[in-house]
Amino acid sequence: MKIIELTEIQFKNYSKLHSARNYMQGIEYANLKKEYQRNYLGFINESDNTLMAAALLLEKTIGKLKIGYVPGNFLVDYNNETLFKDFINTLKEYLKQKKYVYLTTDNMITYKIFNKKGEVLYFDTNLAKILDELSFVKKKKSSNLKIVLETEKTPNETFKLFNSNTRRNINLSLERAISIFKDESNNPELLLDLTNNFNADKVKQVLNNFNGDNKAEIYFAEINPEKYINNYRFLLKKEEEKNYKLNEIMQDINVIKTNEFINKKMNSDKLITRYNNEIIKATNLYTKYPKGVIAGAILIIKNNREIYFLDEGRNKDFDDFYSSHLLKWEIIKKYLNDGYKIFNFGTVENMNKSDNKYNFKMGFGGKVYETIGTYDLIINKWLYPIIKALNIIIDKFKNIKIPKLNIKKNKKK
Numbered sequence: 001m002k003i004i005e006l007t008e009i010q011f012k013n014y015s016k017l018h019s020a021r022n023y024m025q026g027i028e029y030a031n032l033k034k035e036y037q038r039n040y041l042g043f044i045n046e047s048d049n050t051l052m053a054a055a056l057l058l059e060k061t062i063g064k065l066k067i068g069y070v071p072g073n074f075l076v077d078y079n080n081e082t083l084f085k086d087f088i089n090t091l092k093e094y095l096k097q098k099k100y101v102y103l104t105t106d107n108m109i110t111y112k113i114f115n116k117k118g119e120v121l122y123f124d125t126n127l128a129k130i131l132d133e134l135s136f137v138k139k140k141k142s143s144n145l146k147i148v149l150e151t152e153k154t155p156n157e158t159f160k161l162f163n164s165n166t167r168r169n170i171n172l173s174l175e176r177a178i179s180i181f182k183d184e185s186n187n188p189e190l191l192l193d194l195t196n197n198f199n200a201d202k203v204k205q206v207l208n209n210f211n212g213d214n215k216a217e218i219y220f221a222e223i224n225p226e227k228y229i230n231n232y233r234f235l236l237k238k239e240e241e242k243n244y245k246l247n248e249i250m251q252d253i254n255v256i257k258t259n260e261f262i263n264k265k266m267n268s269d270k271l272i273t274r275y276n277n278e279i280i281k282a283t284n285l286y287t288k289y290p291k292g293v294i295a296g297a298i299l300i301i302k303n304n305r306e307i308y309f310l311d312e313g314r315n316k317d318f319d320d321f322y323s324s325h326l327l328k329w330e331i332i333k334k335y336l337n338d339g340y341k342i343f344n345f346g347t348v349e350n351m352n353k354s355d356n357k358y359n360f361k362m363g364f365g366g367k368v369y370e371t372i373g374t375y376d377l378i379i380n381k382w383l384y385p386i387i388k389a390l391n392i393i394i395d396k397f398k399n400i401k402i403p404k405l406n407i408k409k410n411k412k413k
Contacts, residue, residue, distance in 0.1 A: 001086055003094040004042050011040035014054050015075055016213045022108060023303040024072030025056050028210045033058050043087045053087045062387055070105040078109050088134045095379050101387040103377040114368040118351055127372055136375040147345040149366035155333040161365030169322035170329050176321050177227035180330040183218045191218055191297040194313030214303050219331060221296040221323035225286035229279060236275040243268045296323035306342040307335050
């Protein structure tokens with residue numbers, strides 16, 4: 001067994017089929033990290049040249065020494081303890097010869113799985129133990145919670161997995177004439193107009209680089225005010241007809257009015273009021289945006305059979321249109337039909353049910369996946385604390401923005 005350097009093509013062919021694949025372990029992601037030296041490493045069985053494991057390793061130099069970063073996780077079978085240990089031990093020897101001090105890896109491998117009640121469905125106690133044995137050191141507070149929906153159900157069956165609030169908000173978005181479309185040109189400008197939360201250059205680089213097997217796409221949610229008006233006129237007409245019949249019964253002295261009937265009449269009255277208010281709202285919207293208006297947008301990455309919801313923007317004037325719910329549902333529906341089975345909603349800080357971000361993501365019927373967290377693989381235990389501290393200092397100074405001084409020159413008299 002030994003470590004070899006792979007070409008981009010060799011690594012690409014291996015990474016796109018591996019069971020531990022993720023969009024961060026790919027040449028597209030590597031091309032985003034231009035500040036690093038990019039290395040593609042393979043672990044082969046010398047007897048038959050079989051590739052047993054691989055990793056994208058991003059290299060950074062500090063003087064004559066090196067540190068490395070493996071984004072995502074190693075492309076290795078973590079369940080094969082013997083293979084994993086052989087790979088790491090061989091990798092340590094290889095990196096030692098290359099003057100590495102340590103290697104940081106995110107380890108996005110699932111450690112625990114929780115259901116919506118917070119009950120543990122899965123717990124892997126062995127992997128953390130193995131990492132400790134192999135000189136890995138865990139970073140404090142590095143565990144990562146993410147919401148993931150894994151399903152092999154049909155779109156209709158999957159929709160039933162959503163909670164009642166999510167289903168209601170999706171239906172309300174449809175009533176309000178929001179349609180979802182993919183931007184075939186992948187122009188980020190409209191997306192960037194909707195948010196100040198992310199770096200324009202970063203989004204553009206993602207779109208430029210993720211255009212192969214791992215592909216980035218932008219989807220938009222657009223309100224059609226004219227259709228919005230017509231939708232509620234239709235709903236109002238139907239409800240008024242129903243209400244008229246209920247009113248006739250209400251006035252008939254020969255009919256006993258049960259509580260159920262009275263509640264039905266009151267609910268119908270409320271719907272008529274709501275539909276009239278929606279028509280007023282839609283008419284005002286049509287006056288301002290007769291050709292329609294973008295309510296929200298989302299950037300996704302497709303990685304084999306997984307969809308990552310990456311970045312999102314919204315027009316805050318239309319928060320109550322719930323475009324984000326509909327965007328995600330339409331994407332889930334589309335890609336379920338294309339054979340995708342995993343939908344990654346991204347991270348949450350905790351599993352607190354009072355947290356709006358947590359509640360929103362869990363509304364789509366997923367589970368909470370806790371990854372094992374970020375670890376450092378120590379190559380040189382004597383230099384590790386020194387270089388680690390030095391790297392932190394370098395990164396801090398690198399991120400400090402020095403303000404430009406506006407110095408006025410005195411004019412010569």
